[in-house]
Amino acid sequence: MTSKIDNKQKIFKKIKENEEFLSKSIGIGKSFDVGVRKLKILNKEIQFYYCTGLCDTSIIVEIMRELMFIDDHHRLTVKLEQVIHNHLPHQQVSVVETFDEVVDQVLSGLIAVFMEGEEQAFIIDVRKYPGRTPQEPDTEKVIRGSRDGYTENIIENTALTRRRIRDGRLRNEIFQIGERSKTDVCITYIQDVANPNLIEIIKKKLEEINIDGIPMADKTVEEFLVHQAANPFPLVRYTERPDVAASHLLEGHVLIIVDTSPSVIITPTTFFHHVQHAEEYREAPLPGAFLRWVRFGGMLAALLLLPLWLLVVDQPELLPKTIDFIGPNDKSNVPIFLQIILAEIGIETLRMAAIHTPTPLSTAMGLIAAVLIGQIAIDVGLFVPEVILYVSIAAVGSFATPSYELAIANKLIRLVLLFSVYFFGVPGYIVGVTAVILFLVSLRPLNTPYMWPFIPFNPKAFIQVLIRVSVPLTKLRPSITEPQNKSKQRDKPLAES
Numbered sequence: 001m002t003s004k005i006d007n008k009q010k011i012f013k014k015i016k017e018n019e020e021f022l023s024k025s026i027g028i029g030k031s032f033d034v035g036v037r038k039l040k041i042l043n044k045e046i047q048f049y050y051c052t053g054l055c056d057t058s059i060i061v062e063i064m065r066e067l068m069f070i071d072d073h074h075r076l077t078v079k080l081e082q083v084i085h086n087h088l089p090h091q092q093v094s095v096v097e098t099f100d101e102v103v104d105q106v107l108s109g110l111i112a113v114f115m116e117g118e119e120q121a122f123i124i125d126v127r128k129y130p131g132r133t134p135q136e137p138d139t140e141k142v143i144r145g146s147r148d149g150y151t152e153n154i155i156e157n158t159a160l161t162r163r164r165i166r167d168g169r170l171r172n173e174i175f176q177i178g179e180r181s182k183t184d185v186c187i188t189y190i191q192d193v194a195n196p197n198l199i200e201i202i203k204k205k206l207e208e209i210n211i212d213g214i215p216m217a218d219k220t221v222e223e224f225l226v227h228q229a230a231n232p233f234p235l236v237r238y239t240e241r242p243d244v245a246a247s248h249l250l251e252g253h254v255l256i257i258v259d260t261s262p263s264v265i266i267t268p269t270t271f272f273h274h275v276q277h278a279e280e281y282r283e284a285p286l287p288g289a290f291l292r293w294v295r296f297g298g299m300l301a302a303l304l305l306l307p308l309w310l311l312v313v314d315q316p317e318l319l320p321k322t323i324d325f326i327g328p329n330d331k332s333n334v335p336i337f338l339q340i341i342l343a344e345i346g347i348e349t350l351r352m353a354a355i356h357t358p359t360p361l362s363t364a365m366g367l368i369a370a371v372l373i374g375q376i377a378i379d380v381g382l383f384v385p386e387v388i389l390y391v392s393i394a395a396v397g398s399f400a401t402p403s404y405e406l407a408i409a410n411k412l413i414r415l416v417l418l419f420s421v422y423f424f425g426v427p428g429y430i431v432g433v434t435a436v437i438l439f440l441v442s443l444r445p446l447n448t449p450y451m452w453p454f455i456p457f458n459p460k461a462f463i464q465v466l467i468r469v470s471v472p473l474t475k476l477r478p479s480i481t482e483p484q485n486k487s488k489q490r491d492k493p494l495a496e497s
Contacts, residue, residue, distance in 0.1 A: 008100045015045050015116045022049060025103055034106070041070050044080055044116040049102070054109030056128035062089060063124065081118050088113075092125035104182055129153045134160060137240035137262070139404060144282040149240045154184050154259035157242075161188060161255070164246040169193075175206050177221070181213030185221060188245075188255040195252060195482040201446060202254055202267065217261035225256075225267070226445045232412045234405035235445035237266040237273050244278050250488070252481030268448035270480060271440060272465045274403035275299065280468050288468035295400055302397025303410045304433070307417035309390050310340060311429050314421070328384040337422045339383050343391040344415065346373075452480045 012018050019028070019036065026034050028049075037048040046067065050060065066089050074083055085093070096102055097120050102112045109127035134148040134156065150157045158172050169191040176182045187202055205225050214220040218238070222228070226235040239245055240262050245255055248266045256265035266273070275295065280288040312319050313327050313336050328336065377383045394414065401407040413436055420428035443450035453461035461478060463469070477483045 008098055010098055011096075011102070011114070011119050011121055013117055013119050015047060015114055018114050019047065021099060022102070025099060026107065037064070039064065039067065041067055042074065042080055042083070046084070046116070047114040049106050049112040049114070051106055051109060054127060054129060055111060056126045059090065059126045060111060063126075080115055081120070084113065084115060085122065088122065088124060090124050090126070094123045095120050096123055097121075104176065107182065108184070127155065129155070131156075140239065140241050140244070140278060140402075142279045142282050145278060146241075146243055148242060150242060150245075150257075150262045150264055152260050152262055154186055154257055157257050157262075157264065158186060158188065160242040161245055161249070161257075164242055165190070165249060170249070173203075175203075177206065177209050178211060178213040181215065183214050183217065184259040186255075186257040188249065188257060190249055190252075193250070193252050193477070193483050193485050194254055195484065198254055198268065198446065198482070202256070206256075214258070218256070218258040218263050218265055221256060221258055222265060225265075231443070232409040233271070233440065233443070233450075234274055234403060234409065235269070235443070235450070237269040237403065238263040238405070239266060240264070241278055247281075251477050252483030268446045268481065270448065270452050271450050272453070274406040275401070277402040281471075283468075285468050285470045292466075292468055295402070298397035298400035299410065300397075302394045302401065302407070303414055304417070305397075306340065306390050306394045306414060307421045307429060307432075309386075310337060310418060311421045311426065315425060318426070328386050332381055332384050334382060336384070336387065337418070339387045340391060340418060341415075343383065343387055344411075347391060347395050348411075448480060 009021065012021070022028055022036075026049075028034060028036055033052045035050060035052065037050070039046040039048070048060070048064070066087050067084065070083055070087055096105070096112075101123070102121055105123045106112050109129060111124050111126055113122040113124065115121075129152075131152045134151055136147040137149040140149075148160060150160060162170065162172075167190060170188070171191050172186050172188050175185045175187070177185050185206060187199070187206070189199055202225070206221070209221070209224045211220070211224075222236050228235055237248075239248075245264050245266065249255060253269075254267050256267065258265075275292075277291075277295065280292050282288075283291065309326070316324065316327055319326060332339070334342075378385055378388065398407040398411055401410065417429065417432045417436075420432035422428075424431070441449075441451050441455050449456060452458065453465065458479065461480075464474065475489050476486050477488055479486075
């Protein structure tokens, strides 16, 4: 049985004791990616502890080179700690006194410098995480606009946000979550805009997370934050675009940035935050409103059109004479309801197959599925053409939904409505739609009404949901975030110099 190591132990004066402690704590000599470099300066031993792959080697070499010149310019009588501190050529140097801090920082990519006879160590931020460069997110592409996006590096992500909001009141507070993973989690907000109560709620929920690690990063944090359980609808918004995140910060929202994830969590959010897209704000107000209406139409079709069509197929007397042509003209041995379910499963299977298939092959697979499988299924009588038509419209409407999480939720609700219509007809459709609306109204993630500004009704905010309003006309921040500073614009222009 191995003995438990107390990382809260104070740093020893004797450097050999420090070396023995860290050898047991982080596996010096056993784990190839953690190591120690020893130097002799002013007749005293100096040790550098590092984690290979997370450090910038060139900076470490420069620091060592600078320290090696100390012997040529200082006497043995000087205080070593002060001399070392003055000769560290780096802007981020801190002093720690416990091994708990040392271990956390070294395994995060910083280096620790121990000195013989000193009960403290220097921590130098030389992190250089492996990862990709900022690039446009695949799920949030725009015709016009920036092409940079968040990456898996939390330092780069905070910098991309800071680049767009150069305000001294922008705050980036960092936490570590996970007893073993020690994952960095940052909450970002504008101090004099965001609601202090919201900030405290988020901080408290993050501090209460008790788990070994969060390898699934932001999704795990979300589940602790909002306790979604069986609810399929997204209660927080994800974005990989720094411009979208900055826009929400200016409205009073709080961001949660998790290291190793390119997606940033935006809180609090309502249902209507998930139907917005950056493309609408990269166009003039009228074209932007048109894009929004088309998107709304696609989402409504994805949710309600297929169950409604099944309803009129089962009860054709519901159709007016002017549109009584709607419905399958050919009879099939397979019930329409079963055809719809098989088509839904088929499209979802093709979607998953396309994700896991290399791009050149996925294009060919899509052609084969559409031309061969679809057409043959119709020819042999498995499907009638109208089933393929309406299922395809629903699928296209799902793809038009900006939020992937909302698109999946709408698909699940669509299946529930299909079963309700099949078993109960018109009452099933009406009760199903009503139950969904009531369920959405009852949601209050982070004490925020999910269906605002529809319920509770806010006419000005609801108009801005339906219509893409020009930016100069939006002088107030959304009241749903309860911002401290409600005005987006200065009351008086700055005096000309």
